[in-house]
Amino acid sequence: MSSIDAHLPVLQVVVPLLVAPLVTILRPSGLAWAATTATSFMALMIAVGLTAGALEGDIQRYEVGAWAAPYGIELAVDSFGALLLLILTGASTFALLAGKASLDQQIESGRQPLFFSAWLLVLAGLAGILVSADAFNIFVFMEISSLASYVLIAGGPDRRALPAVFKYLMMGTIGATFYLIGIGLIYMMTGTLNLADIQVRLVDVAGLRPVVVAIGFITVGLGLKAAVFPLHVWLPNAYNFAPHAATVLLAACAAKVSLYVLLTFDFVVLQPVLPEHDPHFGAFLMPLAVLGILAASAVALFEPNLKRLLAFSSVAQIGYILLGASMVSLPGVTASLMHMFNHALAKGALFLAVMCLATRLPSLELDDLAGAAKRMPWTMAAFVVGGLSLIGIPGTAGFTSKWYLISASLEVGGAGGWLLIGVIVTGSLMAVVYIWRVVEAAWFRVPLAEPTEVREAPALMLSVTWLAAAANVYFGLSPWLQTTLASNGARMLLGEAP
Amino acid sequence: MTTLFGVFLLTLLVITALAVVRARHLVVAVMLLGIFSLLLAVNFVLLDAADVALTEAAVGAGISTVLFLGALALMSEREHYGSSRPWLSLVVVVSAVLVVVYATFDQPRLGDPEAPVLNHVGPWYLEKTPEYVDIPNVVTAVLGSYRGYDTLGEVFVVFTAGIGVLFLLSAGPGAQNNGRRRAVAEKKIGLRDERLLHVIGQLVIPFVLLFGLYVQFHGEYGPGGGFQAGALIAAGFILYALIEGEQRALEALPQGGLNFLMVGGALLYGVVGLAGILLGSNFLAYSVLAQDPVFGQKLGIILIEAGVGMTVCGVLLRIFHAFACRERIR
Numbered sequence: 001m002s003s004i005d006a007h008l009p010v011l012q013v014v015v016p017l018l019v020a021p022l023v024t025i026l027r028p029s030g031l032a033w034a035a036t037t038a039t040s041f042m043a044l045m046i047a048v049g050l051t052a053g054a055l056e057g058d059i060q061r062y063e064v065g066a067w068a069a070p071y072g073i074e075l076a077v078d079s080f081g082a083l084l085l086l087i088l089t090g091a092s093t094f095a096l097l098a099g100k101a102s103l104d105q106q107i108e109s110g111r112q113p114l115f116f117s118a119w120l121l122v123l124a125g126l127a128g129i130l131v132s133a134d135a136f137n138i139f140v141f142m143e144i145s146s147l148a149s150y151v152l153i154a155g156g157p158d159r160r161a162l163p164a165v166f167k168y169l170m171m172g173t174i175g176a177t178f179y180l181i182g183i184g185l186i187y188m189m190t191g192t193l194n195l196a197d198i199q200v201r202l203v204d205v206a207g208l209r210p211v212v213v214a215i216g217f218i219t220v221g222l223g224l225k226a227a228v229f230p231l232h233v234w235l236p237n238a239y240n241f242a243p244h245a246a247t248v249l250l251a252a253c254a255a256k257v258s259l260y261v262l263l264t265f266d267f268v269v270l271q272p273v274l275p276e277h278d279p280h281f282g283a284f285l286m287p288l289a290v291l292g293i294l295a296a297s298a299v300a301l302f303e304p305n306l307k308r309l310l311a312f313s314s315v316a317q318i319g320y321i322l323l324g325a326s327m328v329s330l331p332g333v334t335a336s337l338m339h340m341f342n343h344a345l346a347k348g349a350l351f352l353a354v355m356c357l358a359t360r361l362p363s364l365e366l367d368d369l370a371g372a373a374k375r376m377p378w379t380m381a382a383f384v385v386g387g388l389s390l391i392g393i394p395g396t397a398g399f400t401s402k403w404y405l406i407s408a409s410l411e412v413g414g415a416g417g418w419l420l421i422g423v424i425v426t427g428s429l430m431a432v433v434y435i436w437r438v439v440e441a442a443w444f445r446v447p448l449a450e451p452t453e454v455r456e457a458p459a460l461m462l463s464v465t466w467l468a469a470a471a472n473v474y475f476g477l478s479p480w481l482q483t484t485l486a487s488n489g490a491r492m493l494l495g496e497a498p
Numbered sequence: 499m500t501t502l503f504g505v506f507l508l509t510l511l512v513i514t515a516l517a518v519v520r521a522r523h524l525v526v527a528v529m530l531l532g533i534f535s536l537l538l539a540v541n542f543v544l545l546d547a548a549d550v551a552l553t554e555a556a557v558g559a560g561i562s563t564v565l566f567l568g569a570l571a572l573m574s575e576r577e578h579y580g581s582s583r584p585w586l587s588l589v590v591v592v593s594a595v596l597v598v599v600y601a602t603f604d605q606p607r608l609g610d611p612e613a614p615v616l617n618h619v620g621p622w623y624l625e626k627t628p629e630y631v632d633i634p635n636v637v638t639a640v641l642g643s644y645r646g647y648d649t650l651g652e653v654f655v656v657f658t659a660g661i662g663v664l665f666l667l668s669a670g671p672g673a674q675n676n677g678r679r680r681a682v683a684e685k686k687i688g689l690r691d692e693r694l695l696h697v698i699g700q701l702v703i704p705f706v707l708l709f710g711l712y713v714q715f716h717g718e719y720g721p722g723g724g725f726q727a728g729a730l731i732a733a734g735f736i737l738y739a740l741i742e743g744e745q746r747a748l749e750a751l752p753q754g755g756l757n758f759l760m761v762g763g764a765l766l767y768g769v770v771g772l773a774g775i776l777l778g779s780n781f782l783a784y785s786v787l788a789q790d791p792v793f794g795q796k797l798g799i800i801l802i803e804a805g806v807g808m809t810v811c812g813v814l815l816r817i818f819h820a821f822a823c824r825e826r827i828r
Contacts, residue, residue, distance in 0.1 A: 190614050
């Protein structure tokens with residue numbers, strides 16, 4: 001058994017990667033779905049195994065091809081990576097389990113095998129980024145995951161999905177190219193691609209222009225892919241027009257994986273090398289984080305479409321994640337990592353509930369939601385639980401990271417700290433309002449037609465949605481998992497012994 | 499002299515790029531892009547990167563031009579002005595260029611023996627390859643073995659692109675409907691009436707295929723490998739489809755065969771990797787594939803290069819046929 005354990009980092013990527021070509025030839029489409037779901041579940045189990053290792057505090061390293069780093073490609077899974085692997089594989093498995101009926105509704109069965117193959121490629125690509133300790137290897141898997149996620153979004157039944165994808169493709173390609181330019185410059189100055197090795201060899205050349213420019217390109221490029229405000233313009237339509245199941249997957253983890261690369265690069269590679277790194281990092285990203293929280297939440301207040309409303313809320317949540325990181329303190333970074341996990345739980349549950357609603361409702365405009373609570377009481381109840389977690393009500397997962405964020409802001413101290421707390425509270429109050437708009441429409445608005453009988457979403461979909469909602473409560477009441485992983489991860493990022 | 503030629507080429511490159519942006523007729527833009535790729539390939543040769551040059555020439559100038567033309571056949575040939583904001587793109591491009599130029603001030607001089615790139619992993623590859631892998635082309639050893647995991651990733655990038663195009667083209671009006679598809683295919687009899695093209699094409703095709711196979715299997719000794727070979731072989735079949743008609747090309751290498759190449763190549767690569775685990779070492783460790791570790795490395799590289807060639811060839815031809823089978827929308 002222990003021999004398998006040693007290979008888990010690479011299997012996390014290779015299992016979905018190699019099943020993907022096989023899925024394209026599976027017929028009928030139900031078989032392709034089953035194979036994809038089973039593979040995704042296996043990936044979740046591998047992620048659990050890696051998390052168990054990470055909880056023991058080791059960094060699990062792997063030399064691909066048995067070539068030692070920096071000559072070969074090294075993989076490394078630490079607590080931060082394990083946290084995101086859990087989110088990724090969990091979201092994928094939940095979305096697939098729940099999404100069968102919805103996908104059948106939205107994608108013709110003849111095209112489904114290709115769609116599921118792309119799904120597995122997204123899974124493998126994002127996992128490949130998370131386990132990699134090699135700057136160029138990260139780029140390769142970024143290409144796989146980006147291309148495959150364009151396919152997922154283009155699978156949406158609405159023709160407007162295509163312009164949305166095109167915009168995402170353009171912005172994503174610019175982001176990836178910027179990252180590649182940055183890596184190229186760094187390679188030119190250090191002669192290596194292994195992240196740990198780059199850090200060692202950057203010391204001699206840290207102040208030179210190519211390195212400074214490289215950092216700029218890498219930050220902006222990853223910011224684009226992570227939808228950091230104001231580079232988020234591709235996100236709302238991409239999330240909106242994607243098939244509902246794909247939205248669950250992408251909303252839970254796609255942007256966060258780019259944030260993972262950004263944080264790893266900044267903290268692990270650059271921070272020890274550049275003396276001025278911390279103030280620059282904070283000064284550059286904190287204003288963007290604050291603006292992102294306020295502006296995106298404000299747009300969500302007036303957004304008439306449920307999916308776009310939640311997508312704008314995602315942009316705001318990326319702001320919270322960045323806010324914690326930009327404090328460059330242990331509590332701040334811990335809060336940032338925890339919020340990645342908690343937001344994935346909350347948004348996952350919310351988008352699963354949206355998928356349930358979409359199977360029975362004519363559209364997802366808030367006006368068409370009138371009376372939905374009478375027809376689909378269980379779905380709407382799960383939505384409310386997810387919403388409470390998004391707002392950060394005590395007893396839900398969302399509360400724990402908001403709490404950490406506020407205590408980290410207190411530690412910043414002074415007027416600045418109180419200002420940050422003001423921003424966090426304002427953002428949360430805005431979340432109360434936009435979630436309430438949905439609740440109000442579903443419960444209190446009188447539908448045009450008489451509400452028909454109770455007609456809930458399919459049982460499997462509903463029960464998975466409720467499982468996700470229950471996870472929000474469970475991890476709110478006993479947040480040990482995300483707290484341990486996040487604080488270990490934050491210590492690792494800031495270079496303190498765990 | 500080389501420097502002068504390099505400056506000349508780079509100037510031409512900029513001029514061509516500007517011409518691509520300025521061109522309103524999309525066929526002209528595609529042709530200019532092909533020229534752009536050829537110039538770039540020559541540049542790579544000047545920099546002694548023969549492998550990259552071969553790839554750029556085969557994929558950039560060859561295959562992508564054909565695929566662009568295939569896409570253009572389905573839509574209007576003229577560019578429409580959309581609601582895009584050209585000034586914003588201009589600002590982004592100009593500032594990116596300025597920043598990169600700024601970065602070049604501190605960069606090591608071209609060919610500087612003190613450059614970091616020439617003093618870290620590079621010498622190790624040159625020194626150890628004869629001992630561990632024992633093939634003359636170190637680039638192939640790096641791509642196939644030391645960084646074989648990246649190459650596996652690149653194969654899946656190609657595969658993903660193939661899936662994406664097939665998925666998109668299988669939607670909406672004009673989608674794959676077998677009856678109509680055959681009708682479309684029969685209507686297009688290719689350039690059979692063009693006597694000259696026909697004769698020359700038939701003469702050239704065997705050599706293109708042979709050269710493709712040579713590039714595939716000679717990658718260990720000289721520039722080449724699966725990516726270039728896959729593109730070349732695909733180019734041979736596309737040429738056949740152009741002069742003999744799409745239907746004949748499909749008879750020679752049917753849809754099922756292409757699917758087999760596409761899926762089988764990617765799987766072959768992956769299975770070679772997994773064999774490393776099963777034989778007690780790590781993923782993609784070829785040394786354990788045979789008794790003699792050096793022979794194992796050679797065997798592994800030949801097998802994965804075959805996988806690369808299969809997938810690249812299969813994907814490119816599948817994409818080509820997907821475009822060719824579709825009816826023009828406008």
